[in-house]
Amino acid sequence: MLTDPEQMNRWSTARIEVREPGVGDRPDGVGTLRTVTLPGGRAKLREIVEYSDFARVFDYRVYDGGPALLDHSGRQEIAPTATGCTVTWTVRMRLVSRVATSLVARTVRRQVAESLDLLADLKPGDPASAPTVEPRVVADLAEPRRVARDVLARQHATADRLTAADDPKQWFARVYSYVTDELIGVCDRGDVDNPDWVLALIPVFDEYYTRNLIAFERGDQCEPMWQTAWSTCELRDDRNPHVPVVKGLMSGVAAHIDADLPRAISDLHLAEYADRDLREFRPDYLRLSPVFSTASDRLLDDLPRSHKPWWTGIAARVHPQIRDALIARQGYDVQRHRFSAFAAAVELAS
Structure with missing residues (x-):
């Protein structure tokens, strides 16, 4: 009832x-x-x-x-x-x-x-059958946390290498490492019900990301969305240096969410969680939404003044949720695409 x-x-x-x-x-x-x-x-x-x-x-x-x-x-x-x-x-x-x-x-x-x-005042309907609920086993997080931190260290090293070479791909590489750092922080703070699942996703994401970056740097063919993303990240505009930075970030985020998220979630589920209903993890997945905003804010602090969009000063005074909604209307809607990505993962896993 x-x-x-x-x-x-x-x-x-x-x-x-x-x-x-x-x-x-x-x-x-x-x-x-x-x-x-x-x-x-x-x-x-x-x-x-x-x-x-x-x-x-x-x-x-x-x-x-x-x-x-x-x-x-x-x-x-x-x-x-x-x-x-x-x-x-x-x-x-x-x-x-x-x-x-x-x-x-x-x-x-x-x-x-x-x-x-x-x-x-209502007369009850027919009694509902109780769902079958398997007892949740509390996972040991030591190993998945160690693996995730190793991935984070490699991502930081990649961003540092690109920064030292004054390679404009550095900005997306840096924000990607911040996303990983924030995911680990969410688990450390106990903000999710299944921290083992979140930690286990990190190396799966990283495998797609790193493989495509290596292929692009070697001049080999990488996956279409990553080819577009890395090519966009390499653009320069001396008169408006912030423009290619923003375009590169949005293109990279699109590749991560639209191309990588559905298959990464599906791959992990079939490999390690096939005995559970993937929809059980959807609440945790939606709880991770602020991670992208926080990582973006951290990157804005790193950007030189010349590379920051004009609206960042105003945006800093607005609540992140309102700011993200306004940005979504002008460009890539992160939350809507993330939502679709999980639905696609459920379809793939089934």
Whole structure:
């Protein structure tokens, strides 16, 4: 009644639709994607189911609610009582300003209360079958962390080599190493549920990246998107030096996301995680989205003044999520392409 959209739409003041089922093809399994249309029909939220302890705890998070919504997550908890059960529904949200957060939270609180009142008066549907959940084995991270740090050291060395040669490919090589560094940091901080999976992806990504860079430097044919990326990275413009830098970065990011991400995720899954549903890892994958923004900010700090786009000073005063949304409208939409890349990986792995 609380988590299956077909049942939820009997009582929820917001319309809930399954965009893609999660683990076990369930409408409430981990990794399920849902679209929530708020009352009035003008605003939509896109959610992902992050955790489910069936019949007790259910967690979800909004991964796309527009640039003004910085954070929005919910937890539904069920506790048995002598005469039935108590439902506790906690919603946490943060918008770009405190005033906006307070106003929207007040509205959401009222709508949730109205919805639960309707739910309490409904006759339950047929009991749902409990999902089969395999106990998660906590992986030893020592070896995958060592391998990831070795990869990071090689990537730093590559960026240093290109920098010493005044090779303009240095900028993408540097930001690539920052992405790897940030991925390791996410795992070290415990920001993901499956750090072993994230760490194991790093050397798989690196294999595609390094192989294509070596081929390009030797004059051999490399894969089409990487051929375009490295060629773009080598462009120079003495009058507007920031232009080829930005174009090279965007071209390299496109090669990494569009060409490498789907096959890297699929390859790793089939090699090491074939006994698990790939959709189980989608919440962690979406949690990694800020890594690209953070890596880009680090690179901007490295760029000489002449190589920085004119808008960087203004962008630094704007929240990264709003800034990324504005940039996406003008060029390559990182978040949209990352989203598509995971869907492509699921298709490849199946």
